[in-house]
Amino acid sequence: xxxxxxxxxxxxxxxxxxxxxxxxxxxxxxxxxxxxxxxxxxxxxxxxxxxxxxxxxxxxxxxxxxxxxxxxxxxxxxxxxxxxxxxxxxxxxxxxxxxxxxxxxxxxxxxxxxxxxxxxxxxxxxxxxxxxxxxxxxxxxxxxxxxxxxxxxxxxxxxxxxxxxxxxxxxxxxxxxxxxxxxxxxxxxxxxxxxxxxxxxxxxxxxxxxxxxxxxxxxxxxxxxxxxxxxxxxxxxxxxxxxxxxxxxxxxxxxxxxxxxxxxxxxxxxxxxxxxxxxxxxxxxxxxxxxxxxxxxxxxxxxxxxxxxxxxxxxxxxxxxxxxxxxxxxxxxxxxxxxxxxxxxxxxxxxxxxxxxxxxxxxxxx
Amino acid sequence: xxxxxxxxxxxxxxxxxxxxxxxxxxxxxxxxxxxxxxxxxxxxxxxxxxxxxxxxxxxxxxxxxxxxxxxxxxxxxxxxxxxxxxxxxxxxxxxxxxxxxxxxxxxxxxxxxxxxxxxxxxxxxxxxxxxxxxxxxxxxxxxxxxxxxxxxxxxxxxxxxxxxxxxxxxxxxxxxxxxxxxxxxxxxxxxxxxxxxxxxxxxxxxxxxxxxxxxxxxxxxxxxxxxxxxxxxxxxxxxxxxxxxxxxxxxxxxxxxxxxxxxxxxxxxxxxxxxxxxxxxxxxxxxxxxxxxxxxxxxxxxxxxxxxxxxx
Numbered sequence: 001x002x003x004x005x006x007x008x009x010x011x012x013x014x015x016x017x018x019x020x021x022x023x024x025x026x027x028x029x030x031x032x033x034x035x036x037x038x039x040x041x042x043x044x045x046x047x048x049x050x051x052x053x054x055x056x057x058x059x060x061x062x063x064x065x066x067x068x069x070x071x072x073x074x075x076x077x078x079x080x081x082x083x084x085x086x087x088x089x090x091x092x093x094x095x096x097x098x099x100x101x102x103x104x105x106x107x108x109x110x111x112x113x114x115x116x117x118x119x120x121x122x123x124x125x126x127x128x129x130x131x132x133x134x135x136x137x138x139x140x141x142x143x144x145x146x147x148x149x150x151x152x153x154x155x156x157x158x159x160x161x162x163x164x165x166x167x168x169x170x171x172x173x174x175x176x177x178x179x180x181x182x183x184x185x186x187x188x189x190x191x192x193x194x195x196x197x198x199x200x201x202x203x204x205x206x207x208x209x210x211x212x213x214x215x216x217x218x219x220x221x222x223x224x225x226x227x228x229x230x231x232x233x234x235x236x237x238x239x240x241x242x243x244x245x246x247x248x249x250x251x252x253x254x255x256x257x258x259x260x261x262x263x264x265x266x267x268x269x270x271x272x273x274x275x276x277x278x279x280x281x282x283x284x285x286x287x288x289x290x291x292x293x294x295x296x297x298x299x300x301x302x303x304x305x306x307x308x309x310x311x312x313x314x315x316x317x318x319x320x321x322x323x324x325x326x327x328x329x330x331x332x333x334x335x336x337x338x339x340x341x342x343x344x345x346x347x348x349x350x351x352x353x354x355x356x357x358x359x360x361x362x363x364x365x366x
Numbered sequence: 367x368x369x370x371x372x373x374x375x376x377x378x379x380x381x382x383x384x385x386x387x388x389x390x391x392x393x394x395x396x397x398x399x400x401x402x403x404x405x406x407x408x409x410x411x412x413x414x415x416x417x418x419x420x421x422x423x424x425x426x427x428x429x430x431x432x433x434x435x436x437x438x439x440x441x442x443x444x445x446x447x448x449x450x451x452x453x454x455x456x457x458x459x460x461x462x463x464x465x466x467x468x469x470x471x472x473x474x475x476x477x478x479x480x481x482x483x484x485x486x487x488x489x490x491x492x493x494x495x496x497x498x499x500x501x502x503x504x505x506x507x508x509x510x511x512x513x514x515x516x517x518x519x520x521x522x523x524x525x526x527x528x529x530x531x532x533x534x535x536x537x538x539x540x541x542x543x544x545x546x547x548x549x550x551x552x553x554x555x556x557x558x559x560x561x562x563x564x565x566x567x568x569x570x571x572x573x574x575x576x577x578x579x580x581x582x583x584x585x586x587x588x589x590x591x592x593x594x595x596x597x598x599x600x601x602x603x604x605x606x607x608x609x610x611x612x613x614x615x616x617x618x619x620x621x622x623x624x625x626x627x628x629x630x631x632x633x634x635x636x637x638x639x640x641x642x643x644x645x646x647x648x649x650x651x652x653x654x655x656x657x658x659x660x661x662x663x664x665x666x667x668x669x670x671x672x673x674x675x676x677x678x
Contacts, residue, residue, distance in 0.1 A: 346455030
């Protein structure tokens, strides 16, 4: 039996955790510097507000309610992050998650309002639509050699415009927003099973929150513990090797993006069928949820369990950004910090390399 | 008809500039998915310049705007260069981050500028209506824009630089086979820096041309609506060759122009197609075009792979 004692720093989990923490701290620090440049007098307050989010409310119950709101938005973000993560494990960069999220939202909301379907059927239809959109990227990638990032971006915009066109049919007469699901599509509202009571009667907290966590665990099991997951990962590591060892590498690529699409679309269902927000049919930019999913996936060290915490953190600072003093700063400062974190995640490989080297050096001296 | 021609040439100019930027970067071996973000930063620099220089002589405005936009793009592209060349970061992640960061940063800056001037103004809009007049020369109904000339000159320059100079040939060698280039004494890192920085300059210029094309104020929250990626599609369709890129840009430019001017054509209005469909058109066309042209793609062989001197 060979038992090697490895240094603390050489442990992969520790390395990932440390690297993510470095990204967060640096991201917040650079964000703070930007705040200082804009207006030095309120910068400390603003960055603390972003970090505190719901804790800015002194009343415990109100804070609890707003924690609920953060969780309501964390669920869809986590789903988008899982979509990105799942595809990335197979060597695909699913920037199309944003569009798959859009099409999921469109189909779910339309099915709820126009056809009065129950929530689970809306969710299934949305997932099918998301999977179909993912399949388009997958087909283009495997049979026509089209880069999935570029096809993903094109499909994001096509989805946005077509869903706006579809949802105009179920919008309120006097506003660009779709009708309220709580009034016009009651059957489609996600059940809360008493979870709302835990958050000071926040009616938007539904089964979506535990469901998203459950799916994260499921994704982990599929990727790490099944033959199917192993085949997909092998395809991601070396397409040709997978092909020569008898795996259907083209099919694997398509299936992966279909699963990614279904995950992102389910995320949209979780958000829009909670009734928290109505879709604005006049919106001219793709919702940021899919893009923030990229941040959460990488910040979570590309591990489904890590992604749960990373999604909460990203949503936490995004919500926190809404509370900064608007006479000095804008809420987009949170987007700035999230995108800085993605940028810094590009350096994770380098950081791990340095850590390993450092640990090896130390080990050699002893 | 003149209107369609005018907008086609304008949008084609944008696509030519940005796609050439992508071409230089990829020819040196670095995939630049951050062009979208670079465009936003270039647009920001140019728009602010135009906002504050209104009233000065036209030629000064035009030249300064060009200079500042190029400079903003150049500086911003260094973020990509450092991460991808020195730290061997994943080029897809960094490019995507730059796109998101570009829009967020520009929004934060513009909002800060607006609220500093007027505490009630929380919009992310920049107006440049006054200075925009100096960009345009009216020739019998056709509004000639100096940026069209700029794109044309830079197209010729890019062609000559890439194929007729020692620099260009060396640059392309680094994208095809960096080890071989290194073995004959070419500094691969330097060449790749040059490639990315040129893409920064061209991307930044493309950004200011784009936001001044149809309108005289810009809402920075919207970024540049996927135009950087359309330019990448143009580059792939153009097979990484400047002259082909120009032709592809004209085609794509026309479809983009249609969404601005379709209401001027009787037979198009008679078809009664909703305006949203025209908005979608460039994206649909580019997907179709990519489907039929990517199979035999002539992409530089070493693009996307970080160069490591120690590996042979």
